[in-house]
Amino acid sequence: MNTSPHLLDEALGLMPGISNGGALSQGCIVLIEDSVETSGAFILHYIVKRALSLDSSGIVLFLALAHPFSHYERILRKLANNLSRLCELFPKMAELRQGARPVTEYFAEWKGCNLSVHREQKRFHLFDILQLEFPCESKKDSVEQGLVELYSKIQSAVEVISSRDHSRAHISILIDDLSILEIAAHGSMDHVLNFLHYCVTLTSEQNCSLVILNHEDIYPDIEGRRLLSHLVYLADFIIKAEPLATGIAADVHGQLTVLKKGTSNNGHYSADKASNFHFQVKEHGVDLFFPGSRC
């Protein structure tokens, strides 16, 4: 039980000491698929937490389409060991903890500036695109333009980060979630795919990885699955969160299948590796265990 959080680390290659081939290494693409019954957002939160704690040099670019900043901020605060992380993110918080300043003063300042504090710290960049809309007139162009604009924002952020001497900090780009980007693009799959391909190119050029959350059950037919099969093709890690076949239980929230695709470089060939877990989501993290190993 105590070692259980490491199962996800192990499956994603995030163990300390392993630098290559993990989910947070250069050019790596992680696809998270979930369904209405079982949300996969907790994996996203886990990856954010790991990315920010990974030898404390990781940087996260978060495309928040599904929730406002406060949602993520609170969840991450509740995840274990995260207070110290946030203290690093917000030096003012540490000040607060030491009681250096009265609380009232602190909050007066907090109200308007949380995103700017992030930007000052340049560890967590949140693209707050919850209300992202592409204006409806002359639809196709506006969608294209909007996505190009979004991409160029990401690109410039990545370039700014990597131009800084940050000891080659690893940048993770997270998208929560892609299906909403599709809705914002009014279903024009080509544009979304173009956007993704640009992002993928970016990850291979810079020290980046891309983590995408998408829903599996919204693509019913073969034609509709085009986007999903593209994603599956591109991804190095495919994580599926599914409900249990027997329905949801109080102590098992669902099952997780992590597929690590085989790679072949420099004559080294590694085969596909799939691992299957049951999971239970908690406020301070997630418990993973092998099916049947917990009674």
Next chain:
Amino acid sequence: MAATRATRPSSFSRNPSTSAAPSIPLPGVKLGPGNAAFVSSGIPDLDRILGGGFLLGSLVMVMEDAEAPHHLLLLRNFMAQGVVHRQPLLFASPSEEPRAFLGTLPTPIAASKEERPRVPGPNQEGKEQGLRIAWQYKKYFGEQPASQPQYKDVKQEFSNTFDLRKSIERHMLSSQNIDCVSIEKISDLAPLRERCSSFLSKLNGDNSSIGLAGRIAIQSLCAPQCGFSDWDMVSFVRSLRAMLRSSRAVGIITFPSSILPHSFSKRWQHLADTLLSVKAIPDDDKDLAKLLTGYQDMVGLLHVHKVAQISSQVPVILEANTFSLKLHRRRSLILEKLNQAPVEGSSGTSYGTAGPCTASFKGSSIDF
């Protein structure tokens, strides 16, 4: 509530200037653990099941039964509760004259008539003071389901029981807080989006309704007579959800999921924070009647698919997902867990004769 929530972290929010406002109970708003604020669904049982009610800032979706109007029961109670609390209400419907629907809202049953013992009036003030303190302490005990005994006393104000046979008194509907929109004639959803956003911005700005929680009710958004395109509708739902997140309001949308293409129905369901579905019960299903007790009194089934979880990653696991909708004394709506009727014949008697534990253990292992 949600507006302040967006900018303020919870655990440290003891700043008197900011935390004083939410601690004064707003009419019809109940504070739960972790800075959550609820408004009532108009059905006390549903509030209890959902852990306090509908979360402010969330989007509730109800999947309709294509052949029965049971979703209207939920919609009516939700709207009537808002009218009772004098909360601003925006109602959109595919009918020609949406205002006519307001005439069918049920009337609240006076609390004194109820059989459940309530707190007498004079004590109320002191009681509330105590509760407020209890809420403050709750933070330190971690999250607990909101259906604590202490909440029961507040319920009297928070949610009413409605008499479905009588319609609400006219004078309650005459307030200016009720806004009706027909979505039958409009060709795209931009005007409705405008209405919703101006409605929500009024909640934050206007002095008369400041501090009041708003309610948006949209009936059968994807009804065939409207003829919106699939992408238009799903992007409307998405932008409504985004707008609600930063406001102190609850949106409820009912939709006949069976007439949407499957993939879009799933997209809608993903966008819902709280997802419910209603189903009618066929009158003469003899098998089902044998299986369930109280089958005669049931009007339908309510299924809870998702419960809103803002600022938390832990899914809410309910003890039961399916509830029977019943009419209590033929007038008020109640929800009950499904009870399996005792099965006649062999297994029932075998349990009866089994006697002590060990014996029944044996018996059951043979039986199954």
